[in-house]
Amino acid sequence: MTLDARRLQIFLAVAEHAGIGRAAAELGLTQPAVTRALHRLELDLGAPLVERHSTGVRLTEFGRTLLPRARSIEEESQRAVEEIRTMQGRGRGTLRLGAVSSLLAHVLPRAVDGLLARHPGMEVRIVEGVEDRLVEALVAGEIDLAVSGELDADDRVAPVGSLRWRDHVVVVAAGRHPLREHPGLELADLVPQRWVMPPRRTEPRRTLVEMFRRAGLEAPRVTVTTRSITALKALVADAGFLSVMPRPLFSAERAAGTIEALAVPGGTRARRFGVYRRRGGVLPLPAEALVEELRPVIVAVAGEPRQTTTPPR
Structure with missing residues (x-):
């Protein structure tokens, strides 16, 4: 059975506005x-998609299951039209990219610059986030590529070729933090300090735990937990908090003397980075073009990566 695209579009509008009238408008x-289109879609599927109540409608269990798939179908349809127009010279193409902050400050500017030099009509949309949010954005179709710390490949997310490289994450503190005067500083001395970090189940948080675990210590x-890099840096620089960051993320602050790595044995960890896509489906042409631009940038940053395969179509 093939689902009618127009009915799916109407279902998406009803779901977004939680009401028939607002969707119709x-x-x-x-x-x-x-109402007729929604009813026919329910007949096609043999299941109720919405429940009506006094202030509008809410999705049933079946409707909630259909919603992300309907969004994916809509996104893929729009991108197919966009790519065909681009190939015909009637469109410019859009790159939808997600990345962690350190790469936005270090690796991606050069790749995006090269991409736009080769494709000056292209539009680039960037989402910043830590790993868990980037996975969510990939699965939801909000981005087509995620450039981030290592993600666990599963039935939703897959690496693009073998574009992977390493950087280092270090413990950081304010340039004038009192711990810098501490003789023979050890990781154990950092345990009682105040820490600011991204949420649990993110790569920086896992790095923190692993750093202390290897020293036989509880993390x-x-x-303070925050996804805001601005808040995180401010708490380190101005309020005496400790954190862990990739070196490129605080290069400006390091030059200004406000944030610096803390010299402590075991306070540096290698971190792997990679490029990821949704598993299945077609990698859009703008995303393929960025992959080609990333390779020489990665070589310059971290040395020759392993042989990169052609991105899966």
């Missing part, structure tokens, strides 16, 4: 037309 249809208690 957005689509320029009458409420009865929206320190994280006092």
